[in-house]
Amino acid sequence: MAQIISGKVISAAVKDRIKAEVQELKQKGITPGLAVIIVGNDPASEVYVASKERACAELSMYSEKYALPEQTTEEDLLKLVNELNNRDEIHGILCQLPLPKHINEKTILDAISPLKDVDAFHPQNVGKIMIGDYDFLPCTPAGIMEMLKYSYIDPSGKHCVVIGRSNIVGKPMAMLMLHANATVTICHSKTTNLKEITKQADILVAAVGRANFVTADMVKPGAVVIDVGMNRPNGKLCGDVNFSEVEPIASAITPVPGGVGPMTISMLMQNTLAAARLKLK
Secondary structure (H helix, E strand, O other), X not given: OOEEOOHHHHHHHHHHHHHHHHHHHHOOOOOOEEEXXXXXXXXXXXXXXXXXXXXXXXXXXXXXXXXXXXXXXXXXXXXXXXXXXXXXOOOEEEEOOOOOOOOOHXXXXXXXXXXXXXXXXXXXXXXXXXXXXXXXXXXXXXXXXHHHHHOOOOOOOOEEEEEOOOOOOHHHHHHHHHHOOOEEEEEOOOXXXXXXXXXXXXXXXXXXXXXXXXOHHHOOXXXXXXXXXXXXXXXXXXXXXXXXXXXXOOOEEOOOOOOHHHHHHHHHHHHHHXXXXXXXX
């Protein structure tokens, strides 16, 4: 039976640590502040934004939410981002994706100050992650590294295979594993012999966005399997990994729900705290 790596349990421990550090910062006159922008009425985005608001309240952080109509112009959104960039009490800015099609996501993300970019999507922050000298890490990959640390799983010397090459998860995940001295392979839609490659993985990270994509015949016995997927094929949440098939042969595995998801929110709070700390430098 595999060890179940519970994001709920680890997230609670991370939040306890953050809460104590927020109180220390408050004693120095700084309350970490997060502004979240959501444009339109995407139901999944609304759920995520609500969870971020709850997390801020739970950790005694300051938060503001800007719920803008679908028809908001790119110019108006840029104006709001610029205003938030210039407000001292706002340390982190998050613009919930996806944005409506008439708004260029890259234009908006590039407009957020790198010092307030708590999603770590700005090219400047991406470059800093590449060389290993960063202020913030993308929330999902950072959460996965935290889960491995809490579970006493050391990537050093291991072969990590990442399925997926997105800018949000796949690419930064590979860099963080590399910084942790893993040997890294990135697989994607054009990879040939995918099954042969994934079966070599000591740590397999599935971030492909397809329900139950990873099956038992793709996993080496004893591998650590991290499921980043958030799919709802029949309205019910499931991951990229066929859990019932893979769990009996893995040494450790994350469930969906209750795995990587809770960690993403906690690491957003960690990044907001880190952004507020930059005020002390």
